[in-house]
Amino acid sequence: MSDGPVASLSEAARTYGGVRVLDDVSLDVEPGVTAVVGPNGSGKSTLLRILVGATEPTAGEVRYPGATGAKPIGYLPQRVPFRDGFTARETLAFYARLVDDDPDAALERVGLGDAGDKRVEALSGGMRRLLGIAQAGLGDPSLAVLDEPASGLDPGMRERAFRAAARRAAGDTAVVVSSHALDLVDAHADRVVILRRGRVAAAGPRDRLLDEHGAADVSELYRAVIGESGASPGETDTGDGTEGDGEREDRDGEGDEDAEPDVHVTGVSDR
Amino acid sequence: MSGRLSGVATVFRRELATVVRTPGYGVLAVGLLVALGGLLAAGGGGATGFVPAVVDLLLPTEALVPLVAVVLGYRALLTDTASGELAVIRTYPVRVGEYVAGVLLARLVALVAAVGVPYAVIGAVVWLTAAPDTGIFATHTGVDSPLLYVRFLAFVLLLGAAYVSLAAAVSALAASRRSAIALGSLALVAGVLGGDLVLLRSLAGGASPTTVPASIALAPNGAFRGLVFEHVIGVAFAPEGGFVSTPRAVASLVGWTLLGAVVAGATLAYGRRVDATVERVRRGIGD
Numbered sequence: 001m002s003d004g005p006v007a008s009l010s011e012a013a014r015t016y017g018g019v020r021v022l023d024d025v026s027l028d029v030e031p032g033v034t035a036v037v038g039p040n041g042s043g044k045s046t047l048l049r050i051l052v053g054a055t056e057p058t059a060g061e062v063r064y065p066g067a068t069g070a071k072p073i074g075y076l077p078q079r080v081p082f083r084d085g086f087t088a089r090e091t092l093a094f095y096a097r098l099v100d101d102d103p104d105a106a107l108e109r110v111g112l113g114d115a116g117d118k119r120v121e122a123l124s125g126g127m128r129r130l131l132g133i134a135q136a137g138l139g140d141p142s143l144a145v146l147d148e149p150a151s152g153l154d155p156g157m158r159e160r161a162f163r164a165a166a167r168r169a170a171g172d173t174a175v176v177v178s179s180h181a182l183d184l185v186d187a188h189a190d191r192v193v194i195l196r197r198g199r200v201a202a203a204g205p206r207d208r209l210l211d212e213h214g215a216a217d218v219s220e221l222y223r224a225v226i227g228e229s230g231a232s233p234g235e236t237d238t239g240d241g242t243e244g245d246g247e248r249e250d251r252d253g254e255g256d257e258d259a260e261p262d263v264h265v266t267g268v269s270d271r
Numbered sequence: 272m273s274g275r276l277s278g279v280a281t282v283f284r285r286e287l288a289t290v291v292r293t294p295g296y297g298v299l300a301v302g303l304l305v306a307l308g309g310l311l312a313a314g315g316g317g318a319t320g321f322v323p324a325v326v327d328l329l330l331p332t333e334a335l336v337p338l339v340a341v342v343l344g345y346r347a348l349l350t351d352t353a354s355g356e357l358a359v360i361r362t363y364p365v366r367v368g369e370y371v372a373g374v375l376l377a378r379l380v381a382l383v384a385a386v387g388v389p390y391a392v393i394g395a396v397v398w399l400t401a402a403p404d405t406g407i408f409a410t411h412t413g414v415d416s417p418l419l420y421v422r423f424l425a426f427v428l429l430l431g432a433a434y435v436s437l438a439a440a441v442s443a444l445a446a447s448r449r450s451a452i453a454l455g456s457l458a459l460v461a462g463v464l465g466g467d468l469v470l471l472r473s474l475a476g477g478a479s480p481t482t483v484p485a486s487i488a489l490a491p492n493g494a495f496r497g498l499v500f501e502h503v504i505g506v507a508f509a510p511e512g513g514f515v516s517t518p519r520a521v522a523s524l525v526g527w528t529l530l531g532a533v534v535a536g537a538t539l540a541y542g543r544r545v546d547a548t549v550e551r552v553r554r555g556i557g558d
Contacts (some may be wrong), residue, residue, distance in 0.1 A: 014556050075362045081354040081359060083354070
């Protein structure tokens with residue numbers, strides 16, 4: 001396993017409409033599973049988009065010292081964006097051709113081997129998400145960034161999606177997931193980053209953070225760092241693959257909760 | 272196949288599959304065919320030969336072909352941008368230029384099918400049904416040939432290509448489907464009427480009529496019209512041309528096509544950077 005980080009954010013910041021949604025975030029992404037958690041509007045999706053280069057930071061920089069290969073980064077956006085009218089296999093085949101990979105093997109890896117001939121619009125939300133995870137893994141990227149891989153899924157599918165994501169974190173591969181599913185983060189994450197109001201409230205190896213905050217699991221750690229008002233972030237999961245607040249669509253497809261930092265949902269947001 | 276060509280070809284295949292699976296484009300082609308057939312039947316030129324048919328179709332073509340081309344292109348690049356799939360595609364080893372080229376080439380193939388086929392069918396119908404009409408032939412000094420119609424078809428496709436490319440640029444600039452429709456409509460009206468209005472204004476302002484052949488070629492519609500007069504209609508009744516400078520007109524249509532592609536590529540390549548810069552400025556003013 002490599003010693004250095006795969007990717008590195010340095011004092012990254014981002015504003016939308018003059019409102020700061022991410023502020024002074026410095027972070028080294030190392031091999032293994034890194035989970036980014038935080039209340040809605042805390043900047044998770046913006047952080048991930050900056051990490052993959054989909055959004056330009058308004059300050060700071062992102063570097064990829066350990067991301068190599070023809071396709072160094074794999075990305076699953078919060079809202080799986082594949083075109084209707086194509087089957088799951090055709091969708092993956094398009095991406096696979098760009099990196100000389102095998103779409104059928106990718107489908108098998110996420111358990112969608114039997115769904116290859118289904119059209120994207122006929123797939124359930126969970127299956128679409130698994131298809132997105134399969135896409136992100138094509139070309140064997142050094143860094144896989146998955147925005148809410150378990151969002152809106154039933155318990156079995158959530159576990160399956162997270163396991164598929166965690167399986168990618170072998171060797172020198174780094175997997176970054178944002179999630180509200182703290183039980184799954186607890187089970188699979190090597191490192192945890194907790195965001196609050198666009199800033200890093202806590203970050204480091206999961207076990208170290210648990211020790212430092214005297215927490216038994218990530219849910220307790222989350223409450224200790226964010227406070228009781230932060231509640232469980234999973235409460236906002238509406239079950240349809242979208243978050244309960246702050247969905248904003250801008251021209252770059254940035255349908256993320258982070259674009260509206262001032263949204264307040266009782267019992268959910270920390271504001 | 273080299274990496275770049277492979278990227279273009281992969282994007283092209285996907286885009287072409289999307290076009291083929293969109294029934295609306297087939298309806299568009301059928302609608303164009305019906306419109307052309309109706310215009311020809313009403314004008315009567317199709318019954319007498321290719322050049323009279325072209326005379327009947329010339330003016331409607333200047334509106335219909337840009338309209339079909341804009342419909343084919345106005346969402347070409349917006350679809351992936353708006354859905355967020357472009358952010359995924361850009362994590363793959365395919366450059367923005369390759370992506371734009373693949374999408375644009377597929378849309379141009381769609382143009383050939385949606386515009387070229389109806390015009391070719393009309394040409395075939397004229398070929399099969401036209402009978403000599405002494406009166407009309409006297410008007411046009413008796414020269415008629417399928418070759419003239421083939422030239423007309425080539426100019427039609429050049430005009431369409433310019434508008435597809437410009438519409439693709441609009442689709443890259445637009446923030447939503449609604450704004451793409453608004454911008455596309457604006458581009459259509461400006462393209463179809465703008466050149467002529469500017470020309471009329473310059474003539475009214477004292478410009479010499481001798482500058483018309485040069486300046487008419489600057490706008491896509493003017494270039495198209497000039498080429499049709501010069502190489503199709505003019506061949507039939509005027510030994511000397513002079514309607515338009517052919518190299519300038521062809522360069523104009525190719526130039527508009529390239530301009531659209533370049534604007535589309537630059538918008539996708541630098542849009543995020545510009546957006547971030549605007550945010551920095553806004554933040555700086557706010558601070």
